[in-house]
Amino acid sequence: MWDSGRGGPRVVGLKELCFRAVRRHLACLSPSAVLDLPTPLIKDLLPHLTVCQLDELQPELNHRGISTHPGWIRVLKELYGPKAIDLHTEEEAKHEVMRMLFKLVFYGYTNPFVQRNITNLNTPSFLWAAAKCIKRFFLIASSSQPFESLTAEQRPLLNLLENHIRSVGITSCINIPTQHALYVLHRLLDHGAAEEVILNVQCPITLAWVLHGRGSQYLHPELKKLMHSKTAGCNSQIASATADSSSFSPGLETRLSEDQDGHFIPCKRSKLDSLLVENKSSKGHSTVDPQVLCRTFNPCTSPPTGVCPWGRIRCLEIRECLSDSLKVLNAALPTFFCLGSLTLHSFSTFRDSDVLGLAKALKLLYESSQSSLSHLSVSVLPYTKLMEMLLDASPKVTSLYVEIQSVMWGATHHPTTAKSALPAELPLETLTVKVAELQTDLHFITSVLRRSPHLRSLHVAGVRLPSGSSQSQLLSTLSESNLCLRSLNLEDMKLSDCLPKILHVLSSLKLEELELNDCRLLERWTDKEESLKQLVAALKTAPSLHTLGLAQNRLARNVCVLAELFSGSSPSSLKHLDISSNFIQPAELLEFAEKLRSHHPPQRLTLDLRKNPGDRDPSTWDTALKKLHPFCVVLFEGWRSTDTMVDHVSNM
Template identity: 70%
Template sequence: MRDTFRIAAQRSPKVMNLKQVCFRAVRKHFAAVGTEAVLDLPSPLIRDLLPHLTVCQLDELQPSLNQRGISTLSGWLGILQDMCGPNHVIDLHTEEEAKHKVMRMLFTLVFYSFTNPFVKQNITNLNTPSFLLAAAKCIRHFFLSASLHKRLQGLTAEEQPLLNLLEKRIRSVGVSQCIDLSKRKTQTALYVLHRLLDHGVAKELVVHVQCPIVLAWLLHGRGSQYIHPKLMNLMNSKKPSCSSQAASASADGPSCSPGLKTRTSEVHDDEVTPCKRSKLDFVSAEEEESQKANLTVDPHILCQTFSPCDGPSAVACPWGQIDCLEIRQCGSDSLRVLSSALPTFFCLRSLTLHSFSTFKDSDVLGLARALKQLSDSSRSSLTDLCISILPYTGLMEILLDASPNLTSLHVEIQNVMWGPHFSPQHPRTAESDMSAELPLEKLTVKVAELQTDLQFITSVLKRSPHLTSFHVAGMRLPTGSSQSQLLTTLSESNHLLRSLNLEDMKLSDCLPEILNLLKDCKLEELCFNDCRLLEKWSNKEESLQHLVAALKAVPSLHTLSLAQNRLAKNVCVLAELFSGGSASSVNRLDLSSNFIQPSELMEFAERLKRHHPPHHLTLDLRKNPGDRDPDTWNAAMKGLRPFCVLLFEGWISTDTMADHISNM
């Protein structure tokens, strides 16, 4: 095979198809060829071969290739390009990043047999136990779809080794559908969840559905001492007796004495006797309807029921702990379940709540009371809170007051009513001190209001001297007002800031404050996205030169984003970031959606050639009209490639709306 490849490589371009034939043959007959024969090829041929290999072949060869100093990145990127399409931008630079993304995307598709052109085309290579086991070694999140019962059922039978591996690898579990606790077939989903959350290492839970009783089941015993009354009744009423379990086991199966176990129970059984697996999946429809079959939602009894006996006794099932909780469809009912559990949820470190509609005031106040009880306990671990959508900015103050130990807060606010929003039913707590220092390190505020209370935002910033990351988007001020006070506050109060992201706000009248902020700062990431920077500058080129000079004086800055700022022809000035003796250390520059024409990109490229960036520059040029003059655009891109990683996914100039939005 080595000689065949060498001959093919030496042929003229017209005969080079022989090389491709050989590559396809290696892919098809990889098992017969053997890994040693592939590894014996010259390094250039191996690199050419990589994009033609299957996922499992790449995974198998990667350790040995790495030992030879050969990266499999091109192979994984080729698979991603086939999966996502030729116009999809892939911003990945290491083989591990690319491999993990491939495995994450493919595992769920293959495991649940979801339709996908790439999977359909490669189903022979993917629908195998070896692929699922290989992918399971990479993934950290398991997406549980209760309706696809047959696939979950396989994890308790012929695919038990896969479940064992997932138990050791999965860190985060997502529940995508409501689980009907009254139906016998959903016990398989409950058992899988029990294995991952209690026996496994998963400590992060993502709930995608509005289903309060399922949320209560998921939280039960996994950190909070709260016991939901309805769930307790359900567990007790559906708990099978020992005799009924014994009847469903084989004749020589051991007896059992299960009981409901919770973290707060004073009775702790050191050992339980597991029953042999009952035939849960072969219950007749008549039994299902008449509820004659045994039904339980107690995870520990389910574990005894599903697991085969390994001996006369076994150690009692553990309880897991959830330290990161995300609820993506958090309605009032789910929020009430959570608020009841929060006061004793001492292990909870991160809480994320999303609602498709705006939260009610009463719901947020109930949450705040629960958070206050938790923080007052002095045992709270909660440091990260993310909540959307709040009806007005003032509720952010109430949440901060309720959780004074937060180090990260992310809020999204939506209110289209004029004027301040305040109601007597929102009293401040007597012990509240809004001048007290906050330990906040990360703060994100996304606003959709006709007018935003800038004074409140600046007061929070003044109380947060430890802030390292600040992201604010969408702030609208009254006519005649300026965002200059926000920038001044950042300069005076937040000297530890490393990441600053100002988005969808008017900053064209704030150049002096921006320049002052950049003096002696320690910023590593700076984003002015959709900030209309040049809108009011009388001399746009000169003002942009002042900004570039200030940016060059920040030695820690490595990421700069000026997306959606209508830079157009003025983009050429940015090439001066890397000119002179004090070139900027920026290695990632986002110029997307700036209506940069091909001729303007060509001039930018020519200037950048004269002043190469000191580091390989990742340059984002997405959503710029390159198709206005494809030859010039491609020539400019070719000139940039030797020292830039280019991100560009094309532009359709006939889409006049996209054209207008970028240039308005």
């Protein structure tokens, strides 16, 4: 049989025809019709099944020791294209598929995969299956129809989301969504299990709505007006609608009774619908009070007390945090006792006054002794000194992430502040400092490190020092003061003159992860091969090390030295080796592969070869990959020779 689908005409074999028939008629077959097939045949069938079929069969297949991973990966590649890289376990791949498809189908977005499979996807069964998998729900400013459906025929789906969603993303301002959308948010945040909010819009009033009653006692003046503008009139009309619930719509009753998973009592939609229309057409704002909205949309199941619960926001992320939003947050922070994680990102550099206001609010929060805040992430700060102020204001933070970018035009005015009162010991366990400055105050960073004896993870990127200075001081501090360190990531830093200090770090610390990416390691080494051998010898003496990253270091032909990591009587226990973006050419990779074959890694090695010029000699490159395949999971995506100059510039 000829098939003229994508890619042109091709011959379709009998086996594939049978697989297509199984896909089309699986609902008419018993599960055993598939589960009783030989294992090799089931594995060949998986890429042909629909998403719902994969989800339905997965538990029984897993019980037989068969993973549905190939089926989910096939869908991922159709969604993301041929360059989609297999980095997922079965559950991770399934979650990513369901996350993407739920958003596309729920909001009615077009996508080639969705268009080809719309018959299987645009069904209540798919949305139900996807809702059981996803943990994050994004409220997107599109049409109101998706949210209206959750208050009517798809209300059982809302009940399911309420129980499964842990994180809510908001991409629209409070004056854009309909009251249906606000009601859905109320159900997820207050009645449901969601404790994380990601705000993707610059809208202070929306932020105030999220904060009010969900951990903070602060009430924004404008929000207060909106909350109470319609409450009195709305309550009396709701009472009337609730009292007359004996003549509900028969059509609605039938739909609801047919859904076994919808455990709620139908109520009179006609009066409720007219009430909503009246509210929308009234002059002024409709109420945004979640308590009133809940009694409006769901009077038959409102709590006996008439008061809904208030949720608790334990993780808050604001991705477009400008001054207006920061002022709202700063006003709420002193009473935001349940907040455990706070992430603030601005696409432009924060102003001094903004950060000082944040530091003041944080200080008030911690002085209350009721704060739960342990993770703080702020980007972008205008200079390093403000990081010290944030640490001073947050003495109990165990995880800190900051990005610092100096203002390039003109001098920055540093406000006069009291002398730092940093304690002699900080509880920091995780620290990330990313810098974009012409010159960095390394002394301050080392000072923080000396005060952080419990530090387990450190990521420092972009530190620039005056001409003639060295990063040796940073490495020496780590060896002396941070003996608990397990993960070290130094990025975009000049370390070519620091080999002795790097060797000392490896002998002093019990590192599990080491990444030295874009650090120009070989730049000043006179004998590059011999120096790299010294590094390899030191790496082999670190028995706890399982991840090594050496991306963007221009290893090129010297990559073959790394094969010695697994030679001798005490081979390295590495599980992941990243040598991407190192301008490794096919002949060099082939030599590396042949050396690795003579002394295999003791366990299967994940080898990252992305962004290396494999297309210079595709045949030799493919031969090298085949030699690596028996003992390596190779991560590689296509390379274009036109990218060579980009790679060269990125490593200069």
